[in-house]
Amino acid sequence: MIQGHDDQSVLTELGEQQARRVGAALSGIVPDAIYASPLKRARRTAELIAETLRQQQPKFPEPQFSDDLKEISLPLWEALTFTDVEAQFPEQYRAWRQQPENLIMSVAQTDGSAADFYPVRAIWAQAARFWQELLTEHRGQTVITVAHSAINRALIGSALALGPESLNRLYQANCAISVLNFAGGWGDAVQLESMNLTGHMDSPLPPLRTGFQGPRLLLVRHGETDWNRDQRFQGQIDVPLNPTGQEQAARAADFLKEIPIHAAVSSSMLRPKQTAEKILAFHPKVSLARSQALWEISHGAWEGKFEADIEAAYPGLLSQWQTAPETVQMPEGENLQQVWQRAIAAWQDIVAAHSGGDQPQTVLVVAHDAINKAILCHVTGLGPEHFWQFKQGNGAVSVIDYPAGANSVPMLSAANITMHLSGSILDKTAAGAL
Numbered sequence: 067m068i069q070g071h072d073d074q075s076v077l078t079e080l081g082e083q084q085a086r087r088v089g090a091a092l093s094g095i096v097p098d099a100i101y102a103s104p105l106k107r108a109r110r111t112a113e114l115i116a117e118t119l120r121q122q123q124p125k126f127p128e129p130q131f132s133d134d135l136k137e138i139s140l141p142l143w144e145a146l147t148f149t150d151v152e153a154q155f156p157e158q159y160r161a162w163r164q165q166p167e168n169l170i171m172s173v174a175q176t177d178g179s180a181a182d183f184y185p186v187r188a189i190w191a192q193a194a195r196f197w198q199e200l201l202t203e204h205r206g207q208t209v210i211t212v213a214h215s216a217i218n219r220a221l222i223g224s225a226l227a228l229g230p231e232s233l234n235r236l237y238q239a240n241c242a243i244s245v246l247n248f249a250g251g252w253g254d255a256v257q258l259e260s261m262n263l264t265g266h267m268d269s270p271l272p273p274l275r276t277g278f279q280g281p282r283l284l285l286v287r288h289g290e291t292d293w294n295r296d297q298r299f300q301g302q303i304d305v306p307l308n309p310t311g312q313e314q315a316a317r318a319a320d321f322l323k324e325i326p327i328h329a330a331v332s333s334s335m336l337r338p339k340q341t342a343e344k345i346l347a348f349h350p351k352v353s354l355a356r357s358q359a360l361w362e363i364s365h366g367a368w369e370g371k372f373e374a375d376i377e378a379a380y381p382g383l384l385s386q387w388q389t390a391p392e393t394v395q396m397p398e399g400e401n402l403q404q405v406w407q408r409a410i411a412a413w414q415d416i417v418a419a420h421s422g423g424d425q426p427q428t429v430l431v432v433a434h435d436a437i438n439k440a441i442l443c444h445v446t447g448l449g450p451e452h453f454w455q456f457k458q459g460n461g462a463v464s465v466i467d468y469p470a471g472a473n474s475v476p477m478l479s480a481a482n483i484t485m486h487l488s489g490s491i492l493d494k495t496a497a498g499a500l
Contacts, residue, residue: 366399
């Protein structure tokens with residue numbers, strides 16, 4: 067049933083268990099504040115998280131409540147099922163699914179008149195308002211927020227500079243955890259470290275949404291190499307996995323061993339190929355296709371060098387790469403537009419090849435940092451200028467679903483899952499060069 071602002075529903079017994087599991091998953095993280103929606107289901111979730119963490123941190127802060135974390139207001143639909151809504155409001159329901167930014171409701175006013183209301187646009191403005199106030203009050207601090215599906219998607223989307231049209235490109239499961247890193251105040255750089263983690267609830271990947279018929283793609287970054295660890299630029303130099311990388315690949319394999327995989331593609335370079343082969347050891351009937359189009363970005367003359375070497379040889383260009391990557395032409399190498407063209411073309415070919423069947427297929431794709439970031443930008447509707455907004459740890463898994471196949475708008479169902487590597491919701495992999 068659609069809840070929205072309706073405050074009748076309360077947590078089930080399973081919901082209370084899920085909330086306590088969130089608290090356990092956040093163990094070891096010492097926040098400066100916790101904010102929640104005042105609606106009963108979110109309020110109780112926040113209270114149970116705080117209660118669980120207070121067993122280890124006696125001074126854990128009390129939850130504060132903000133109306134800006136309330137769920138989306140859908141006044142004509144609340145307390146109805148989606149089936150009822152589709153039958154009674156077919157045009158509005160179609161807009162909700164296909165053009166959410168244009169969903170409009172005519173809402174009665176106290177004086178008897180009616181006013182047009184755009185629920186998705188309103189919740190995007192609500193999310194931006196919450197971030198502005200939070201970042202002013204808690205700059206440089208760690209804050210937990212507990213809210214609802216649509217407002218969480220608006221919080222993540224607005225932080226990444228996505229508009230309300232992106233509502234259905236992002237997925238939020240009950241009690242899933244996402245991590246955002248803000249460089250400063252509102253308008254400064256933001257990184258999505260991870261999104262929609264569900265491993266703490268014995269569900270390694272978010273469940274496939276009801277009615278989805280297109281493919282699910284598991285996008286994996288290769289395990290660590292010595293050059294990752296040493297922060298040396300690799301690019302298209304064919305560096306193999308180091309022992310840590312082999313262990314990361316093995317852990318990714320164990321993490322995905324119970325997931326049915328129907329096909330697999332990797333970059334034909336050694337480090338992703340080795341990672342994919344480890345994962346497929348649990349899926350012996352799946353052959354591995356290899357693609358040169360998924361090779362890492364060519365750093366050209368930078369390859370084999372450390373940041374200090376690059377700065378000395380090309381003053382200012384490394385800083386430009388770190389702040390405006392879409393403007394950089396790698397000396398004797400590629401620019402991001404070239405990477406975009408080949409990576410997205412290869413990705414779309416993979417999606418098309420596994421669409422249109424009788425049953426949804428799950429496809430493993432193993433590639434590199436820059437390639438994966440380009441794909442994640444593409445599926446969320448962002449361009450190369452947003453390249454650094456997505457973190458990709460060595461051995462991390464992201465999940466992209468296509469509701470109705472290659473011609474449907476993709477949904478980012480999870481991003482940069484690394485809990486299988488360290489047991490932490492935080493990405494603790496090496497912050498090495500590409």
